[in-house]
Amino acid sequence: MDGTTRYSIGELSRRTGVPVRTIRFYSDEGLVPPADRTHAGHRRYAPAALRRLELIRSLRELGISLATIRRVLSHELPMAQVAGAQADAVDVQIRALRLRRSVLRAAAARGTGPEETTLMHRLTQLSAAERRRIADDFLDATFGTGRDPDAAAMVRTALPDLPEDPSAEQVAAWTEIAGLLDDADFRERMRRSAGHQASGRPLPVEALAGDEVTRQVHDALAGARDAELDPCGAEGAALAGALVRRLAAACGRAPDAAFRAGLTEQLAVVCDPDVERYWRLVWAVNGWAVLPRLVPVHSWFLRALRGTDRDLSADGPGAAGDGPGDA
Known part of the structure; x- marks a missing residue:
């Protein structure tokens, strides 16, 4: 092929697969200038235009803008620098696509409506700094x-x-957490629960029962929680009954309705199902293993006391002799 070889715009299009209209646009922009024109004014291109057009098409397929391509072709920018910057941009796009996929799959799995799906999408678009600001606002409002x-x-x-x-x-999980962090009532309950946890103070009934009995009760509750024992099931109710009787005996009280009501009231001050839910959501978002110490063992006990109509002072499975520390 010699230097006199010329291609019409139609032939250039057939050889590259680039539409005639696009080649004409590139020519008008000076990216693929014609070598000359026919007497009738039709553009004719040298073989170099074929290679140049294929290069432009490849760079466009890689997502590089025409303005940047112009600078590469004119040697104003090194290709390596452009490629590195474009790779970084693609990383951002990939993350955005993955987030979209996760939002859509979460919406599909949860059967959410348009509004909640929109909320999930908006919350996942926040930057790390914006998410941290939400958390900091929650801490400031909760603890001052x-x-x-x-x-x-x-x-x-x-x-x-x-x-x-x-x-x-x-x-x-993050969407649910964001809703909790913005809830004024939840903030107050978190302040109360976290304050009790951080203080390390026992409940009044535990202080009266003594360290040894309190430790035994906590161990039993932790075991029930970690084993995911249903607090409202028969086995859970039996264990709760045994623990009520053990605490009552240590306090010199009868394990009657009045004692159970007082115990329930004390547990309700420091326990909250939404707070426990919050901690479990945090583990899910952070990808952490379960951290039982962040969830008060009293939560299981409170649910057991509230979730059964059984007379926990009655004899039956888990009655005196079956409680923790009797082995």
Whole structure:
């Protein structure tokens, strides 16, 4: 092929697969200038135009803008620099696509409506700094300046942090957490619960029962919680009954309705199902193993006391002799 070889715009299109209209646009922009024109004014291109057009098409398929391609072709920018910048941009696009996929899968799995799906999408689009601001606002509103610093520190060390490539479950958990953080009533309940946890103070009934009995009760509750024993089932009710009787005996009280009511009231002050739910959502978002110490063992006990109409002072499975520490 010599230097006199010329292609018409139609032949250039057939050889490259680039539409005639696009080649004409590139020519008008000076990216693929014609070598000359026929007497009738039709554009004719040298073989170099074929290679140049294939290069432009490849770079466009890689997502590089025409303005940047112009600078590459004119040697204003090195191709390596452009490729590196474009790779970084593609990484951002991939993350965005993965987030979309996770939102859609979460919406499909949960059967959410348009509004909740939109909310999930909006929350996942927040930057890490914006998500941190939401968490900081929650801490400031919950604990204030200098109020209960130990509780604030405990909550801060386990703030949720959505990963770069979250699963559908993590997206759903983060959405639920965001709703809790914005709830004024939840903030008050978190302050109360976290304050009790951080203080390490026993409940009044535990202080009266003594350290040994309290330890035995806590061990039994932790075992029931970790074994995922249903607090409202027959076995859970039996264990709760045994623990009520053990505490009552240590306090010199009868395990009657009045004692159970007082115990339930004390547990309700420091336990909250939404707070426990929050901690479990945090584990899911952060991808952590279960951290039982962050969930008060009293939560299981409270649900057991509230979830059964059985007379927990009655004899039956788990009655005196079956409680913790009787082995």
